[in-house]
Amino acid sequence: MTALALAGRDAGIIAWRNLLNLGRTPGSVIAALVQPLMFVLLLAYVFGGSLGGDDYRVYLMGGIFAQAVTFNAAFTALGLANDMHKGLVDRFRSLPTPRSSVVLGRTLSDLTMSTVTLTVTALCGLLVGWRTDAPAHHVLLGFVVILLFAFAMSWVGATIGLTARSVEVAQSAGLIWLFPVTFVSSAFVSPTAMPGPLRTVAEWNPVSATATAARRLFGNVPPAGLGPGDAWPVRNALPYSLLCTAVITAVFMALAVRRYRRITRG
Amino acid sequence: MPDQSHAITAEGLTRSFGDRRALDGVDLAVPTGTVLGLLGPNGAGKTTTVRVLATLLLPDGGTARVAGHDVVREPDAVRRRIGLSGQYAAVDEKLTGRENLYLVARLYGMRRAAARRRADELLARFRLEEFADRPSGSFSGGTRRRLDLAGALVAPPPVVVLDEPTTGLDPRGRADTWESVRELVAEGTTVLLTTQYLEEADQLADAVCVIDRGRVVARGTAAELKARVGGERLSVVVPDPDHRVTAHAVLAALGPHTPEAGERGLLSVATDDGPAALEQVLPRLRAAGVALGEVTLAPPTLDDAFLALTGRTGTVAEQADESTEAAGDGGPGRDAPASGGAPSAAGAGPRPAPSGTAPRHAAPVGAPPPTTNGTPGPGRHAHRPRRSRAAGRGAGDQR
Numbered sequence: 001m002t003a004l005a006l007a008g009r010d011a012g013i014i015a016w017r018n019l020l021n022l023g024r025t026p027g028s029v030i031a032a033l034v035q036p037l038m039f040v041l042l043l044a045y046v047f048g049g050s051l052g053g054d055d056y057r058v059y060l061m062g063g064i065f066a067q068a069v070t071f072n073a074a075f076t077a078l079g080l081a082n083d084m085h086k087g088l089v090d091r092f093r094s095l096p097t098p099r100s101s102v103v104l105g106r107t108l109s110d111l112t113m114s115t116v117t118l119t120v121t122a123l124c125g126l127l128v129g130w131r132t133d134a135p136a137h138h139v140l141l142g143f144v145v146i147l148l149f150a151f152a153m154s155w156v157g158a159t160i161g162l163t164a165r166s167v168e169v170a171q172s173a174g175l176i177w178l179f180p181v182t183f184v185s186s187a188f189v190s191p192t193a194m195p196g197p198l199r200t201v202a203e204w205n206p207v208s209a210t211a212t213a214a215r216r217l218f219g220n221v222p223p224a225g226l227g228p229g230d231a232w233p234v235r236n237a238l239p240y241s242l243l244c245t246a247v248i249t250a251v252f253m254a255l256a257v258r259r260y261r262r263i264t265r266g
Numbered sequence: 267m268p269d270q271s272h273a274i275t276a277e278g279l280t281r282s283f284g285d286r287r288a289l290d291g292v293d294l295a296v297p298t299g300t301v302l303g304l305l306g307p308n309g310a311g312k313t314t315t316v317r318v319l320a321t322l323l324l325p326d327g328g329t330a331r332v333a334g335h336d337v338v339r340e341p342d343a344v345r346r347r348i349g350l351s352g353q354y355a356a357v358d359e360k361l362t363g364r365e366n367l368y369l370v371a372r373l374y375g376m377r378r379a380a381a382r383r384r385a386d387e388l389l390a391r392f393r394l395e396e397f398a399d400r401p402s403g404s405f406s407g408g409t410r411r412r413l414d415l416a417g418a419l420v421a422p423p424p425v426v427v428l429d430e431p432t433t434g435l436d437p438r439g440r441a442d443t444w445e446s447v448r449e450l451v452a453e454g455t456t457v458l459l460t461t462q463y464l465e466e467a468d469q470l471a472d473a474v475c476v477i478d479r480g481r482v483v484a485r486g487t488a489a490e491l492k493a494r495v496g497g498e499r500l501s502v503v504v505p506d507p508d509h510r511v512t513a514h515a516v517l518a519a520l521g522p523h524t525p526e527a528g529e530r531g532l533l534s535v536a537t538d539d540g541p542a543a544l545e546q547v548l549p550r551l552r553a554a555g556v557a558l559g560e561v562t563l564a565p566p567t568l569d570d571a572f573l574a575l576t577g578r579t580g581t582v583a584e585q586a587d588e589s590t591e592a593a594g595d596g597g598p599g600r601d602a603p604a605s606g607g608a609p610s611a612a613g614a615g616p617r618p619a620p621s622g623t624a625p626r627h628a629a630p631v632g633a634p635p636p637t638t639n640g641t642p643g644p645g646r647h648a649h650r651p652r653r654s655r656a657a658g659r660g661a662g663d664q665r
Contacts, residue, residue, distance in 0.1 A: 006375075013372045021360040024401070091356035091417065094320045096345040097373045263322075 007098040014092075014105025018079065019112060032075060032113065036068035036121045043188055044128045051189070052223030057129035059222050061122070062142075062215035063187030066207050068121050069114045069150030070182050073157030076110045077174030080161035089263065100257045103162070107154040114150035118143060134219035142217035145241055149210045152245040155252035162259040186228040187211045193225075203231040206244035212237035270334065273298040273425050273456035274319065278328035280480075281314055288314040289325065290480035296458055296473075298424075301451055303471030303488075304460040305572060311480040312460035313353060316429045319458065320350040333425050346374075349418035353429040355410040356417070359403030363394050363413050366402055370417045388416040392446065408439030415446060426450055428459040432466060444469060464569045476575050484575040491571040498540030499566055500547065503559030504531040513556045516547060531559065536566070 022029055043064070048056045080103065083089050092102045122130075132139055157174055164170035184202050185191070191202035202208055212228050215221075216237065222228065233240040274296040281289040289311050296302040306312050317323040319332055321341040330337045333347035357366050364385050371381035389398050392412045397405060402413055411431065418426060428447070432440040447470050450457055461467055467474045468488045476484040476491070484491060504513045510531060517525035517535045520543050525535040537543040540563045551558060 010373055013369065017358065017361065017365075017369050020365065021358065024360045086359075087352055087354045087356035088358060090322055090352055091350075091370070091414075092373065093322050094345060094348070094350040095370065095373045096342050096375070 003098060007101045007104060010097040010101035011104035011108055014102050015109040015112070018106060018109035022109070022113065028075075029113075029116075032072065033117060033120050035071060036064060036117060037124050039067060040064055040121065040124050040128060047188070052226060054129055055223035056226070058131055059215065059220050059226065060188070061125040061130040062218060062220055063185075063211040064121060064125065065118060065143075065146045065214055066149065066185075066211040067182040067187050068117050069146055070153045070207060071178050072110055072114045072117060072150060073153040073160075074171075074174040074178060075113060076106055076154045076157030077161035077164070077170045078167070079110070080106055080158055081164050081167045081170030081174075084162065084263065085167050089260075093263070099261050100253075103158050103253075103256050103260050107151060107158055110154045110157075111147065111151050114147060114154075118146060118150075130220075132218040132220065134217060138217045138219070142214040145213050145217070145238065145245075146210060148245045149206065149241065152206075152248040152252070155249055155256055158256040159252050159259060162256055162263070181205070182207055185211065186234075190222070190226045190228060192227065192229045199229070200231075203229055204233050206241060206248065209233050209237045209241040209244060213241045271297060272331075274302070274330075274332055274458055276315070276319070276328065276330040279315065279318060279325045279330060280327040281318065281323065281325050287480050289318070289328075291328070292477065292480065292482055294330075294458075294475060294482070296456055298456050299451070299454050300472040301447070301457040301459065301470050303467030303474045304458060304477055305462075305464060305467050305474055306460075306477040307462065310477045312477060313429055314480075315477070316350070316352075316427050316458070316460060320348055320427055321345055322350075346421070347423055347425055349421060349423035349426040351411075351415045351418040351426070351428045351431060353433065355407075355414035357402045357405075357410055357413050360401055362399050363389060363397040363402055363405075364399060366413060367416060367420060370420045374421055384420060388419065392416045393442075408435045408442070411435060411439065412442065412446075415443065419450070423455070425456045425458075428457065430460055430462065432461070432463065440466075464567065464572050468567075476572055484571075488571075491575070492566050494571060494575070497537050497566075498543075498563050499534055499570060500537050500540060500543050501528075501532060501534035501560075501562040501564070502547075502551070503561075504533060504556060505559045506557055507531070509554075509556040512554050513551060516550045516554060516556070519550075520546065536570070 040060070043060055044057045048060065052059070080089075083092075083102070083106075089102065093099075134142075160174050161170045164173055184194075184198060185205040186202060186208040191199045191208065194202055208228060212234060228234045228237075272295050274294060276292055276294040279289045279292040280287070292311065292315055294302065294304075294315070304312050304315060314323065318325050319330055319337060321337050321344050324338060332344045335343040335347065337344050358369070361369065367385035367388050368381050371384045372378070376384060386398075389395050392415065394409070394413060394416065397409055397413070402410060405413065411434075415428070415431065418428075431443050431447070435443065444466070447457060447459065457470075459466075459470065471488065474484075474486065474488055474491060475482050484494070486494075500517070502513060502517070504510050510527070510533070513533055514525055514527070517533055520535060520537065523536040525533050527533050535543075544561070544563055548561070
C-alpha cells in the first residue's frame, strides 16, 4: 500500500472511532446542532424585522450555513485536544500508522458532523421561510462549496487543538476567533455599511465569499441595502471561495500535521 | 552497530525540557528475552526514557535501538516491533473493551476479520470477556490498565515497554499484571518496565537499572544491588520515647553505619555482621534499661539498596524539594530519603510477601512521630510523602 493509501485507510478507521464516540455523546452533538438553530431564530426574528423581514429570511440562510460550518472548527479543536490530553494520541503515535492519519481522521469525522449540521440547519431554514428556486445541481453545488469550506476550517481547528496546552485552552481558543471571523463578513449584514478598513476585511473574508457564492447558487438575492458590495472577491465569490478553501486547507494541514509530529509532552 | 543479542540498546541518551535535563546520558542494554527493571523516583527520567524508546519523543543526543532499529532514523520499523503501555491507561472511554482492541488492531494494518479475532483472543487472555461490550470509561483502574496492556500486545511485538504498569493498582491488579509480564517473558518477549516499587523489580526483572536525575546510578541484578548495600539490617522497636535516645546511642556505637529512626520507635542500622551485632547490642540495651518491643535481623531489601545508592549522592532528597507537585504520587524512593537521607527499615518482621510491599517510612530521631501507620501496599502509600517530608525538614542535621 502506498503511503497515501495507508494514511487514507487509517484516517477512515480513526474517523469511524470518532463518529462512534460522537454517537455515544449525544449531548455534544445536540449542542453542536442547537447553536446554528439559535442563530437562525435570533437573526430571522430578532434582527430580521429591521433588516428586511421575509426577504431577509430568504437571504439569511447562505450566511448561516457558512457560519455554522465555520463554528464546527471548534469541535475539531476540542476533539483533538481531548485525545491528546487523555493519552490516546500517545497510543496512536506508538502505532505504525502515518502521522497524518489521526488528524485527517478527525477532520473527516468533523466533515461528517458538518454535513449533519448543514442538513438540520437547512430544514430549520425552510421552516423560517428560506426558499430556493435554483436548479437542483446549483443547490447541490452550493452545499458542496460550503462543505469544502467546512473541511478547510476544520484544519484551522485542528491546528489550534494540537497547539493548546490544555483541553480548556483548546475549548476557549477554538471558539473565540470564530465570532469576529463570522461576523466581520457579509454573512448577516452588508459590508458596505461598515467603516473603511473593516469593510475591506469583510469583503475579503472567505466566510463572505462562501456565503455569497452559496446565495448566488441558491438564487437568493439580497434585500435592498444588504448587498455584499462590488469588490473583486465579491464579484468572483465562487472562485475566490474555492481558492481560499484550497489555500487554507493546504496551509493548516501542513501546520497541523507538523504540530502532531512534534508533540513533546513530558 | 546492530546487536542481535540485545533487543534494546541506548547509548548516551540526553533530553532536556527547557532548563531541566530529564535525561543526562542514559545507557541501557537489554538482552533479548529478558526483563530490565528501570527503577527510580518520580522525575528521575523513567518516563522520558520510555517515550524516547517508543518513538514518542526525539532525544537531544545519543542513540537508541529497539529490535535492531534506530528510534530516530527508523521510527516506523520500531513502532512495528514495540508494544507500549503508558503510565496512564490510553483507552478510549466511549468505546467498549472489544472496540478499543479492534481499533488498535486495525491501525496495525490488520483486516477487519483478523482484527476482530485478535481482539477476542486478547479479551480472553486478559480475562476481559465480561467487559468486552461495556464502555471502558466504566472500568476500574485495574481493568483499564489490563485493557491498555492488551492493546500493547495486539501486534504481538517482540519488545514490550511498560511504564509503571502497576502504579495505582490494588494487590489483585498488581498480581494480574505480574502474571501477564511473566507470560510475556515465557513467550520470549523482551520487556523493559519502569517502576517505583523495588519489590516489583525484584519480582520481575532479570536486571535492574537504578536511574536518578536522568542518569543511571547503579545497575546489576537485584541480588548484586543488595550485596552492594552490605550485610543484614538490625532493627529494634523501642516503645518508650524516653528510651529512644539511649537505644540510638547503643546502635550507633556498633559503627560504622548510622542508625535510622522509623515510625513508632523503630530504630534500625546496617551491620557488617548481623549475628555478631545482635549479640553485642542486646546485652547493652538490657544493661541500659531499654525496654524492647521487637527485634529483627533481616537481609537488605532492594529498597535499602535503592536508598543507599541514590541517597548517597543526596540527589533524591534535593529532587523531592524541587518538584513538590510530583510528590503527590511519590513512592518509597521519594519520601524516605527526604526524611532521613539514608535507608531505614520499618518493615520489622518477615520480609514483604509478594502480595504487598511493606512501605518504609524513615523519620529522624527526635522528630515528631508521623501519625500514619505502615499500611501494606504501594497503592495506599501514595498519599504520604508531604507529611514525611515535613518531619524530615525539622531534623536536617540528621543527614
